[in-house]
Amino acid sequence: MKKRFLSIILMLAMLCSFTACKNNKQTSSDDASTSSDIASDNNSADNNSGTDSTNASSGQTSGSGNQNEAGGIDYNSLKGTTVSVLMWRALTEQEKNTISAFEKKYSMKVNVEQAKSSAYLTKIASLVSTKKSPDVAVIPGGKGSQGAFPLGVVSIFQPATVTKQDFNDSFWNREAMNAYAIKGKPYAIVSSQTNWYNNYEVLFYNADMFKADGITTPYTLWKQGKWNWDTLKSTAQEIKKKGHDYGLMVDQEFNFVKSTGTEFIAYDGNKFTNNITNAKVIDAWTFEAQLVKEQLMPVYGTATSSFTSGKCGMFVTNSWAMRKGEVLATADFNLECVPSPSPAGQEQVVGASHNLFAIPKGAKNPVGAGVFLRYFLDASNNGKFSDVALSTQFEEVFNYTNQSNLKHSYLYCYGVVGYTNYKSLSNLLTSLHKASPEQVPTVLQQNKSVFDNAVNTANKKLGN
Missing domain, CATH: 3.40.190.10 (Periplasmic binding protein-like II)
Known part of the structure; x- marks a missing residue:
């Protein structure tokens, strides 16, 4: 067997x-x-x-x-x-x-x-x-x-x-x-x-661009307790108004939904549950669709060099990008970063x-x-942060995202849904990235039965 x-x-x-x-x-x-x-x-x-x-x-x-x-x-x-x-x-x-x-x-x-x-x-x-x-x-x-x-x-x-x-x-x-x-x-x-x-989702920004354009930085907003989806969007709008191609781009496909503390699949340590029509899931994908519709960010997976080429002001990825020799090493401007934000009025959740x-x-x-x-x-056996990172400014955020009293979110849908129907999962993600804000609830609802089947299959094979 x-x-x-x-x-x-x-x-x-x-x-x-x-x-x-x-x-x-x-x-x-x-x-x-x-x-x-x-x-x-x-x-x-x-x-x-x-x-x-x-x-x-x-x-x-x-x-x-x-x-x-x-x-x-x-x-x-x-x-x-x-x-x-x-x-x-x-x-x-x-x-x-x-x-x-x-x-x-x-x-x-x-x-x-x-x-x-x-x-x-x-x-x-x-x-x-x-x-x-x-x-x-x-x-x-x-x-x-x-x-x-x-x-x-x-x-x-x-x-x-x-x-x-x-x-x-x-x-x-x-x-x-x-x-x-x-x-x-x-x-x-x-x-x-x-x-x-321990990779966590963070947002990097072009500090030189913000200074030249006179835009309040994400770091300032974060330290003032005002860093959330609303201020992320308004910041992206300011960048766009200054003539840049985009305010924001992401390379973490589930960034927004994970920042709500949920995703398509919920797991309690014993049993999986279909979460695809959860209100937070709908809100997250609708928010992404709104950003794309207003041309504040490109469709996921396109214009991937916009940030490092100086055409986009903010970029969401994970903390490995803080390192020398990684994806941001080619940027010829000063970089700063903050945690990727959560919705206004909600506790901070960092995707892991x-x-x-x-x-x-x-x-x-x-x-x-x-x-x-x-x-x-053991961190004490792995050298100094300053020897590895592109900027010492990153260390505050690096330490913050790792702290034990901060809520983190984890991803399950690739393993649970992909096991039974990876093609449908991939097609769903493609559709969501291209959907209008009005289409998001319908797209999610249309895939509910696929997720029901995947969850039932996983639970059955685990003996639930």
Whole structure:
């Protein structure tokens, strides 16, 4: 049965990888978004350690940054062992330094293999099926990764407790881990540290343009407590009036809906619910349609170089774009940033798109993998922010978006709906990006039955 499920993964992953190749566009995210797909029964998830599953309790606090070497782990027995890691991109220089330091401290070896993002799930599924599993991988997320969570997770990965790490330790991001838990079992391994693997949605702006045009900056509005959808739109209107092509552009497809704290699919840690006709979902897509209609932003996926070429004043992406050498490095103007705003009158919600590290089935050194991730994800082991970021101004926002008392939102529809009908999901998104404000409710309603079917299928396969 397991072999059949993995064969399905491989077949659909290769199909979606081909589709992704035809639709590549510039992106700033450090996202393991890949092609994908799966099917499995939740009971097939293995846990070779024999440890009990533990639901990471809600709420998170910043960890001390000190490696916690308690919890019954025999560190001496790990000396001389190897941890194999499958990355979705090349290692950064800082990551190479961090790994070298880890190897020296623990007398362990780390072998890193890279798979292209577009073929990541195909690669990991193949390794698992041929009993060549890495010890550390990531749960793919994003448009090319339909089926990854939840059904792909229980097919390919095992509960995080196989690492024997104490996930009640404040070092771990319990909010994010609970967001991707299944039947009370955490699968994703996420740090609460303000590190680069916790990607959050932020808005960058051309500070030189704002100064030259005499426009109040998003940072000023944010610090005054006036930063929301209304002021985002009025700011975009001011930019447009000054003769620029656009006030705003986004490369985060679900930016507006995630900033309301919801999306097409809701998840309570046990059961998925169709949320497609929720009022907040309708409002978010209507707001985007209004911006496009007034030519304040281009249709999603078009005019992608407008911001870096100085023709657009604001740009929404995620925090990985703060780094030197990434998508904004070519901008020849001063950059500043703020959190991506939420609707007026609502609490701030920041969209999250974390790198979800996890332990594949068949991992030969899951305990060593946990020790490695505890070190690798520790911000104190990853250099100074100023050495990596394009601007020190970004650090305030970087720290703000990571804070534990801020509400974050997570995305499920790619995995849930994409598992049964990825084409319909893709077509829906295309239609929404091009819809008029008046058409949005109808477009969403027309797709309700597709989402009902997807949710029912996912819940049934998870035993709900």
